[in-house]
Amino acid sequence: MLRSIQRKLVLLILLIAAATVLVYWLFTPPSKYFARQVKAVPIYSTSEQEAQVDSLLDFSRHIRHTPRPVESFDFPIRVGQVGPLKTLYAGPSQYPFYCMTLDSGLGQPQVDNQMGWGVPIYDHEANLGKLSHLVGYSKDCAIKTQLRFAVELASGEIKVFDSRPPDALLQSALQLFHIEIGTINRFLYLLIMPVKHYSSGQVNLQHSWNNKLVYQFEGGSGIGFRQGKLRIKRTIERRIEQLRLGYAVITSTANKTSHTYNMLLAEDTARRVKQQFVSLYGEPEYTVGIGGSGGGLAQYLIGQNSTGILDAAIPLYSYPDMISQTLYALDCDLLHNYYAFRSPEPEFWQNWPNRTLVEGMNAKNGETHVSAVLEPINQVLVGRWPRMPQGNSECINGWFGLSTFIHNPAQGFLNEYFSEAVVKQVQWSYWQDMVELFGRDELGFANQTWSNQGVQYGLAALVKGQISAQRFIDLNWHVGSWKPLADMSPERILGGWRGKKGILWLSLWSRNNITEATDKTPAKRADGSRQAAQSAYRSGQIFIGKINxxxxxxxxxxxxxxxxxxxxxxxxxxxxxxxxxxxxxxxxxxxxxxxxxxxxxxxxxxxxxxxxxxxxxxxxxxxxxxxxxxxxxxxxxxxxxxxxxxxxxxxxxxxxxxxxxxxxxxxxxxxxxAGGSWAGSVFSCKLIPVSEAIDDGMYGDINMQPYLSKLQAIFPDGVCDYRYPDQARPIDL
Structure with a gap:
């Protein structure tokens, strides 16, 4: 009787999902990027990329010891002029690169070529305001430096104007703001100055600045390839209390990690944005950083790697760095895949606090999550008895989709911005965004640092007697790893436009990209690139804890x-x-x-x-x-x-x-x-033979001798001994 009810439930789920997909296809309009037809971004040829002369800072030792070059651009950028396009020391410009000046309400970028590189630029039909004739292309997304004006009304509402606001509005406004916008290193920058009255020039002499500066950082997950959207009103709203006190606020879309996690590029751009401000208004008494999530870790890294940008930091909801978070975040889908499709005891994992024993992060019974309905559908597709999830976890709630978005070069949720020809040429991943620092493998794919070689998932729970030895063995036998980047394929998703997160995933938890076990052979583990990890350390992408x-x-x-x-x-x-x-x-x-x-x-x-x-x-x-x-x-x-x-x-x-x-x-x-340190920065652990681990007491009072042969099969190169430091960390650090 119970099984009959379950079958009917699954059939109902499938019918609802099919109906939802049909409705989505029939009634969802195409993306605005299709309608606007500015998504086609032909990629630069290799020879053109190599012809660039952008300088990359030397990181043969840690970059905190490397002097930054003298600024080559003549700051300040004047109103009507274009800021520097090439970085000072962060290396070559990344292509393709999608311009987002229109998305930011700043008009089209400047035409810089007639070769079809970048977004198409149009003129406007007289008196109609419609895009008309193609006049060229923009590959570097530059705009001329321009001014804006903003007011805080008595209601607390912020209004932004392209020109001086009406006098009647100014008389009732609580606070006035003088705003400058332009491009530096191809990203959009923003300077916000509190003022008593508006001046006509670029430098507002009627300011009410308290001589203290805030650098606003922002977060999000990003893989590069776009300029980013500038949100003027939102930035003012976030820092309104400080602006009321007289602080000036500056920022750049390069300092929002939704657009890039390249902290060398973020630093190079932040230094120049601050230089633009200083060249106009003089040195501030101090500059304090603030920003959440990725905007928090950016402060840790910029503060560690360099001087002259920040004097203090207020990281919110922070991590030490991004690259360390990929270690456990990319474990999440591997573990979900095991629970849903591989475990012989799925009912054990339906008690969600049991997942915390392995994942470490919080998990609860009785809650639901965004992909819950997809799990039984995917279980039916692989011939497994369907079960509706009975809980939720941080591993899902916080990190679902990260493996697809960050790690999978064949996917890339950003590719909606680009033409089909460009999409096929690009590796859409976090690793590719960092390829100038991390290098490439023999197949041309960006080196990546993630590894789970030797990682014994659930080891601490085993030692405490919270999971059985047999359950521990089965988990580590089947959990597997991510396939090599060259072998990864896009998710099978219905109901979404190309590049979008669709509503019906038919390869949930990226099961198509995870190695598989047989009865005789455990699922293969993966090892990251030592070269990439060492470069990550030296180039300041990893927080090593040296910050004053x-x-x-x-x-x-x-x-x-x-x-x-x-x-x-x-x-x-x-x-x-x-x-x-x-x-x-x-x-x-x-x-x-x-x-x-x-x-x-x-x-x-x-x-x-x-x-x-x-x-x-x-x-x-x-x-x-x-x-x-x-x-x-x-x-x-x-x-x-x-x-x-x-x-x-x-x-x-x-x-x-x-x-x-x-x-x-x-x-x-x-x-x-799995027994690791709370510092969370072991990219390549010290491996010791399983027999040595048993003799050393790694498994506590649990007798693992009967499982020796299986452990040796799972870990032929040995298991992680976290008493030793990261083996990928350069010795001189």
Missing amino acids: LPIIDVRHYLEDELDMHHMSASFAARQRMLAGQGHAKNQVIWVADKNHQPVTRAFAAIDRWLREMRANPALSAWQNKPADITDICFDKHGEAIASGNRVWDGQWNNQALGACAKYFKSFSNSRIA
Whole structure:
């Protein structure tokens, strides 16, 4: 009876999915990029790319030790002029590159060629405002520097104007803003200055600037190949409290990680954007960075790698860097694929807290997730008994689709912007975005750093007796790894335009790109490129914990919501600082209930901290820290639950739980659950033979001798011994 009901349920699901796809196809209009017909972006030929003379900074040692070259562009960029297109030291320009000046409300970019390279540029029919005749192409997306004006109304609404607002509106406005927009390194930049009155010139002499500067960073997951959309109003709204106090705010689309995670490019561009501001208004008293997620890690890396851009950092919801997060994030789909399609005990994994034993991150029963309906459909397709998921996890809620978007060169959700011919020529991946730093393999694919060779998923749970030895063996026998990049194929997706995340995935959890086991042979594991990992270290893409800035690491507690911005990332940054510079006294961690926003307090604290540094320039950042600026956790009313140097003690530093750690429970990730360090920066672990691991007591009181032959088959090269550091890290670091 029960099975009959389940069959009917699955049939109903299939019918609903088919009907949904049909409705989607019939009633969803084509993408605006199809309608606008500006998506065709012919790629540069190899010879043209090689002809470029852009300089790439030397990173034969860590780039924090490499002096930056003297600026070659004559700043400031004047209104009506175009800023520098080539980077100063971040290497060759990436092509294809999609212009987004129209998306930003800034008009079409400048024509720079008649060869068909880039987006087509049209003139406008007289008096009609319609795009008409093709006049050329733009491959570098430049616009002339221009001015805008904005006001904050009494209602709190922000309005942006192309020209000076009406006098009646100015008289009732609470605050005025003078805005400059242009392109630097092909990305859009933005300068926002609070003013008392508008001036006619580029430099507004009627400003109300307090001589302090905010550099706004933003997050998101990106794989390059586009200029990015500039959101003027949104930027003002985000920093309205600081603008009211007189701070100026600057930013660039290169400093939003939705557009690139190349931190050398982000640094090069940020330095020039700040130079444009300084050349107009003079040196600020200080520059403080702020931004969340990818915008937080950018501050850690730019602060570590260079000087002259930031004087302090307020990373929000941060990670230490992007590349470390790929280690466990790319494990997620491997594990989902195992639970859904390979495990002989699917009912065990339907109790979702059991998944936390392997994934480390939070998982809950009784919740649903966006891909829940797809799982039974995909199970039917592979001949497996269908089961509707009975829960949700951070691994799904936070990281679903990352393997497809970031790792798979055959997919690329950005390719809707480009012509079919270009789509076929490009590897659409995070690794390709970094190819100038990471290099290529013998097949021409970008080197990648991800590896799970020797990783024993669920090892900590096995040692604690939370999963059986047989279950541990089966998991590691079948979990497999990602196929080589050259062998990966696009997902089978129905209901979406090319390049879009469609509504019906027929290869859920990217099962078509994961290695498979047989009864006699375990699924193959993968090893990353040592060359790529070493280049990532030297080029400053990995946070090694050496940073002499005041840092207030701020986040809301979101782990109950299965949000990807988990607290363990702050502890990873702290552990790396402890290892890299012997202390983390210049980093404080603030965590708040989601109903309290502590950012205003953080700005005030940073201001006091930097005041002490100006008074005592011979002392380091941590020596100048006021005694009351310390680790803290806040309740929903903004009251301190606890504060002090020990409030975040816990598993990450092998100490008894501190007061804040008790209040806000921290989860881990799959690599920590496999025995790894909370620092989370082991790209290539030290491998030891399984027999040696058994003799050394790696499995605690669990007798793994009966499983020796199977373990040796799964791990022919050995298992990870995390007592040793990352084997891919250059010794001189």
